[in-house]
Amino acid sequence: MVLESTLAQEEGVIETLKNGAQQGANLIETTAIVHSDGTFISMFTIFILAIFVGYYVIWNVTPALHSPLMSVTNAISSVIIVGALIAAGPKEIDVADLNPAKIFGFIAVVLASINIFGGFMVTQRMLQMYKKKVR
Missing domain, CATH: 1.20.5 (Single alpha-helices involved in coiled-coils or other helix-helix interfaces)
Incomplete structure (x- = not known):
C-alpha cells in the first residue's frame, strides 16, 4: 500500500x-x-x-579550499553589482520608463548585495578560526 x-x-x-x-x-x-x-x-x-x-x-575543489574560493566570489559579485547598477540606473526617475532591464538590474543589485555581505561574514568567521585565542 x-x-x-x-x-x-x-x-x-x-x-x-x-x-x-x-x-x-x-x-x-x-x-x-x-x-x-x-x-x-x-x-x-x-x-x-x-x-x-x-x-x-x-x-x-577540495573541501579545504571551498571557503577561500567562496570568499573570492565576493569580488565577482562586486563586478556583477557594477553591471547591475549600470543596467538599473536611470538617467532620470520616470516610472513610465520602467523596462525589464531596469527591473532585472534592480533584482541583481539586491541579490549581489546579499551575496557580498554574506560572503564577507563567512570570510570574517573563517579568519577568526585561525586567530590565537586569548585566555
Missing part, C-alpha cells in the same frame, strides 16, 4: 519535471525565433558553456 503510493508520487514528480523541461524548451525556442538575428544563439551558447565550466571548476 505504501509502496504503491510512493511509486505514484514518483511518477507525478517525473511527469512534473517532464512538463517543466518541455515548457523551458518552448520558452528557449520562442526566444530564439523572436531574436532570429543570431545574437540569442551566441549568447545562449556562452551561457551554457559558462554553466558547464562553473560546474566543473566548483565540483573539483
Whole structure:
C-alpha cells in the first residue's frame, strides 16, 4: 500500500519535471525565433558553456579550499553589482520608463548585495578560526 503510493508520487514528480523541461524548451525556442538575428544563439551558447565550466571548476575543489574560493566570489559579485547598477540606473526617475532591464538590474543589485555581505561574514568567521585565542 505504501509502496504503491510512493511509486505514484514518483511518477507525478517525473511527469512534473517532464512538463517543466518541455515548457523551458518552448520558452528557449520562442526566444530564439523572436531574436532570429543570431545574437540569442551566441549568447545562449556562452551561457551554457559558462554553466558547464562553473560546474566543473566548483565540483573539483577540495573541501579545504571551498571557503577561500567562496570568499573570492565576493569580488565577482562586486563586478556583477557594477553591471547591475549600470543596467538599473536611470538617467532620470520616470516610472513610465520602467523596462525589464531596469527591473532585472534592480533584482541583481539586491541579490549581489546579499551575496557580498554574506560572503564577507563567512570570510570574517573563517579568519577568526585561525586567530590565537586569548585566555
